[in-house]
Amino acid sequence: xxxxxxxxxxxxxxxxxxxxxxxxxxxxxxxxxxxxxxxxxxxxxxxxxxxxxxxxxxxxxxxxxxxxxxxxxxxxxxxxxxxxxxxxxxxxxxxxxxxxxxxxxxxxxxxxxxxxxxxxxxx
Numbered sequence: 001x002x003x004x005x006x007x008x009x010x011x012x013x014x015x016x017x018x019x020x021x022x023x024x025x026x027x028x029x030x031x032x033x034x035x036x037x038x039x040x041x042x043x044x045x046x047x048x049x050x051x052x053x054x055x056x057x058x059x060x061x062x063x064x065x066x067x068x069x070x071x072x073x074x075x076x077x078x079x080x081x082x083x084x085x086x087x088x089x090x091x092x093x094x095x096x097x098x099x100x101x102x103x104x105x106x107x108x109x110x111x112x113x114x115x116x117x118x119x120x121x122x123x
Contacts, residue, residue: 002025002028003025013121015085018082018086024098029077032098033052033099033104035110036094047107048068050104058071086119088123093117096113098110098112099111
């Protein structure tokens with residue numbers, strides 16, 4: 001079973017930047033499609049971004065296109081989410097997950113999840 005640990009979340013002002021990291025517990029990470037989801041207060045979990053095993057294909061929800069970048073370093077078993085031009089509506093707990101299907105926006109297509117990291121954007 002893959003274990004995922006997210007980090008990098010904190011309080012930041014609107015317009016600021018953060019980079020989230022997600023470290024996987026095993027080397028087979030390099031074969032997995034991965035994704036980032038988030039859950040805002042009082043809302044359901046929503047898709048943010050996804051990436052295929054090699055990093056060559058990426059997918060984003062419309063509201064983060066041009067502001068967020070998903071990437072991975074398979075040598076370090078680590079997934080990243082670079083978030084720029086942050087907005088108060090980006091406030092949420094962010095989760096990384098291992099996907100069965102590349103680029104899926106459905107949380108049910110992801111098998112293993114991290115514990116989440118809190119991102120708070122102040123206005």
